[in-house]
Structures are given as structure tokens and as C-alpha cells.
Amino acid sequence: MPETARQPRGEPHDGPFLGDFVCFSIYSASLAFNRVYKPLLAEMGLTYPQYLVMVVLWEGDDRTVGGIGEVLSLDSSTLTPLLKRLEGMGHLTRARDSHDERVVRVRLTPAGRNLRLKARxxxxxxxxxxxxxxxxxxxxxxxxxxxxxxxxxxxx
Amino acid sequence: MPETARQPRGEPHDGPFLGDFVCFSIYSASLAFNRVYKPLLAEMGLTYPQYLVMVVLWEGDDRTVGGIGEVLSLDSSTLTPLLKRLEGMGHLTRARDSHDERVVRVRLTPAGRNLRLKARxxxxxxxxxxxxxxxxxxxxxxxxxxxxxxxxxxxx
DNA sequence: TACGAATAAATCGCGCGCAATCCAATCGCA
DNA sequence: TGCGATTGGATTGCGCGCGATTTATTCGTA
Structure with missing residues (x-):
């Protein structure tokens, strides 16, 4: 698929060219990484995005949904259901902040903290x-x- | 999020470390690319994976589902519905090969070929x-x- | 103090990605 | 020739990602 391009920056051209393919390489590498992670994480019952959230929480517990989203560049429409699944597995709790009821605070359970050992x-x-x-x-x-x-x- | 690690290759350690974060970088860059492509491709009514399929077909028309999947590392469970959407938009046709009815041949329509100009x-x-x-x-x-x-x- | 703007999260709809399964057509080999 | 194995696609179910909208809470300001 790679094919060297010769067009000067920003000008139209006939075919696809390098700028596209860097993206394709990254897209494809991302899928390839996912396929390597999947069997490893399956032993913990996690998907890769779920694992990322756990890593973030292991680094620093008691975060808000938005705070996690900031680190991972994901927004609440992605995180809310994901966090609910992790909550369902018993790895964390979700609770409204008593001082600001708009905020949901996410905290690891002992089981969630313990999972870190398996992830080592x-x-x-x-x-x-x-x-x-x-x-x-x-x-x-x-x-x-x-x-x-x-x-x-x-x-x- | 990046944090330098010091552990020797393959040994367990307490926290996440570099090997993870290369993956995170790629994962995150992949999402970032998608966000840049989205408004550009939206003018053609395409998603990024749909655009990739079109690029493949512009490079060489009349391919099988499996052939496209080989180039993009995607399988039929991803491609079949995607190709049906592109067919619904009028960009391509899907037809069983008369010599081997298991095979579906994917061909660009004139409209599909024409879309290449917009994509330039x-x-x-x-x-x-x-x-x-x-x-x-x-x-x-x-x-x-x-x-x-x-x-x-x-x-x- | 009341009220509109801003903020945090949740909800909804859609399109991937992929494992698992299914189905039909073809192949291989006795 | 027939029949089990293989092959190519399609289907199903689930979990992201994200745009768009909704809801609830808090803030700012008159």
C-alpha cells in the first residue's frame, strides 16, 4: 500500500499519498496492538480501554469522569458506560461528589487495586x-x- | 501520562511503563487523526474506514471482500456491512462471482470513481x-x- | 435573591472492530 | 461419484468512540 508521493505540500494530486498513509500506519498499528493486548487482558476480563482507565486510576485514585477523560482524550459518552461496566465488575465505585453534585467521583475498590498485581x-x-x-x-x-x-x- | 521506566526487559514491575505507553500514544494518535479526517470526509459522506476502502478501490478496482480485507487487515464481519453502506450510497456494486459463487466481487460505479476527484x-x-x-x-x-x-x- | 449562562455527566444513535457462529459453494480424495 | 474438509462471506452480539441532545447542578450577576 505505501507509495511514495512527489507533490508539494498542500497541492491536490491524483492519488492517495504519504499523508494518508502515516494515518493508515497508525490506524493499523493501533488495531495490531489491540490484538496483542486482547488475550493478555482477557485473563483479567478487561478490554484495552478499560485497562487504560484502570492504569490511570492506579496512578492516582479518586478522579472525576472528566479528569479521566482529560488524560485519555475521551468524553463522558464513552466513559460513562465503560465505568459502569468496571463498577459492575467490582473494580471501582461511582458516587456524586457531596460538595458538587454535578461531579461523579470514581474510586478504586480493594479488588480494583488488587487487580494491579495481575496486571504486572x-x-x-x-x-x-x-x-x-x-x-x-x-x-x-x-x-x-x-x-x-x-x-x-x-x-x- | 508518560513516565519513564527502568525495569529490564520482560520482568514484572509495579506500575505501567513504556511498553504500554507506546501503545497508548498510537491509540491516542489514531483517535486524533480520526478527528482531523472526520470533517474533511464528512463533505463526501464518508467515514475514515469507508474512505480507506475507497482508496483501495481507486488503486485497483474489482476486488473481493477478502482481498480488501487483506490490504486493510479487516475481516468480513467488519467489511460486509461497511461495503453495503458504500453500495447504498451508490459508490460501488457487490456481486457474486459467476465462476465461484462463494466470492463477492466489489466494483466501483462511475459515481464511486468520480468521488476520487473530491477526495484530491x-x-x-x-x-x-x-x-x-x-x-x-x-x-x-x-x-x-x-x-x-x-x-x-x-x-x- | 432570582434567573440565565455555564458546567458535569448521562443518554441516544450510528458505525466500526472482532470473536463466534452459520451457511453455501467448492475442493480433494477415496 | 460421493462425502467430508475447506473456503469465502454473512450474521450476531458486544464494547468502544463520538456527535448531538438532555438533565441536573452550580455560578454570575443584576
Whole structure:
């Protein structure tokens, strides 16, 4: 699918070209990562987005829905049902803040905190699957983050 | 969210670490790309996956469902309804192959071919939004593709 | 103090992605 | 020739992502 392009920046052209394919590469890599994570996380009964929320909470408990959404760039229409599922599994509680009833505070249960132990093997497996060194990954991550920031800036 | 890790390869550790976050970066960049594409593609009435299928068909018409799926790493349970929507929009036709009735051949209509003209401005807009040079993007794409290949290999 | 604006979360509808399953057509081999 | 195995798609069920709307609460200000 990759095909080198020769057009100058911003001008129309006949076919698809590089700008598209960086996106396709990322899209496709994202799906590929998901397929690697799925069997690992299935042992904990988690999906990847659910795992991300748990990681965020392990890093810092007692957050609001919006606070979690800020870290993950997801909004309440995605998070509310996801959090309800995690609540249903007994990993966290959702409760309105008594000082501001608009806010829902999300807190880990002991079971949710405990799940972190089971999750300890995950990053090593993922690292293994990438087939890359930590240094390579660190550098690559930096570049992708820079790209994401540019995209977010361009989007307003 | 990024936080540097110090653990040696493959060993358990207390918190999430780099291997996870490369994935998060890609996941998040993928969503960010989608948000940039959405308004552009909305003018053509396409979603990003639909656009990808159209790009594949513009590159080479008259493909099977499986053939498209091979290029995009998607299977029939994703593609069948997507292709039906594109068919409903009048961009393509779906017909069983007369020599092998198991196979469905997907072909562009004149309208579908014509849509390519409207799509010509898209890559330039995307390139602009990335805020990167073509050379940078080309290199980055190569690294991400290598990562994806590793993941697919690790996954069997 | 009352009332409109702003804010936080929830709800709804739709389109992916994918595992699991099903079905029909074709192939392979005795 | 027949029959089990394989293959290509379709279907179903579920969990995201997100735009659009709704509801409840709080804030700002006259």
C-alpha cells in the first residue's frame, strides 16, 4: 500500500499519498496492538480501554469522569458506560461528589487495586511483542506524541 | 501520562511503563487523526474506514471482500456491512462471482470513481495538520510499519 | 435573591472492530 | 461419484468512540 508521493505540500494530486498513509500506519498499528493486548487482558476480563482507565486510576485514585477523560482524550459518552461496566465488575465505585453534585467521583475498590498485581506481567509481554528496545520505543513514542499534539493543535 | 521506566526487559514491575505507553500514544494518535479526517470526509459522506476502502478501490478496482480485507487487515464481519453502506450510497456494486459463487466481487460505479476527484484535497489537508515534513513522515511511517509487522509476527 | 449562562455527566444513535457462529459453494480424495 | 474438509462471506452480539441532545447542578450577576 505505501507509495511514495512527489507533490508539494498542500497541492491536490491524483492519488492517495504519504499523508494518508502515516494515518493508515497508525490506524493499523493501533488495531495490531489491540490484538496483542486482547488475550493478555482477557485473563483479567478487561478490554484495552478499560485497562487504560484502570492504569490511570492506579496512578492516582479518586478522579472525576472528566479528569479521566482529560488524560485519555475521551468524553463522558464513552466513559460513562465503560465505568459502569468496571463498577459492575467490582473494580471501582461511582458516587456524586457531596460538595458538587454535578461531579461523579470514581474510586478504586480493594479488588480494583488488587487487580494491579495481575496486571504486572502485561507491560513485559507487550514490550516483548514490539520486538524493539526500550530506547527505540522511547524515541518512537516521543515522535508519535509530537504528531498527536500537532494534530490536536490543528484541530482546534 | 508518560513516565519513564527502568525495569529490564520482560520482568514484572509495579506500575505501567513504556511498553504500554507506546501503545497508548498510537491509540491516542489514531483517535486524533480520526478527528482531523472526520470533517474533511464528512463533505463526501464518508467515514475514515469507508474512505480507506475507497482508496483501495481507486488503486485497483474489482476486488473481493477478502482481498480488501487483506490490504486493510479487516475481516468480513467488519467489511460486509461497511461495503453495503458504500453500495447504498451508490459508490460501488457487490456481486457474486459467476465462476465461484462463494466470492463477492466489489466494483466501483462511475459515481464511486468520480468521488476520487473530491477526495484530491484530503491528503494535502492532512499533511498540513500533521505539521511535519514529508521526509519526517516517511521515516516515521517506516518505523511504525516495522512495529506493526513485529506485533503481527508476535501474534502469530 | 432570582434567573440565565455555564458546567458535569448521562443518554441516544450510528458505525466500526472482532470473536463466534452459520451457511453455501467448492475442493480433494477415496 | 460421493462425502467430508475447506473456503469465502454473512450474521450476531458486544464494547468502544463520538456527535448531538438532555438533565441536573452550580455560578454570575443584576
Amino acid at each position: 506481567v502485561v507491560p513485559g509481554c507487550i514490550l516483548e511483542a514490539t520486538g524493539m528496545s526500550m530506547d527505540e520505543l522511547r524515541r518512537l513514542q516521543g515522535e508519535i506524541d509530537a504528531l498527536r499534539r500537532n494534530l490536536e493543535a490543528a484541530n482546534g | 484535497v484530503v491528503p494535502g489537508c492532512i499533511l498540513e495538520a500533521t505539521g511535519m515534513s514529508m521526509d519526517e513522515l516517511r521515516r516515521l511511517q517506516g518505523e511504525i510499519d516495522a512495529l506493526r509487522r513485529n506485533l503481527e509476527a508476535a501474534n502469530g
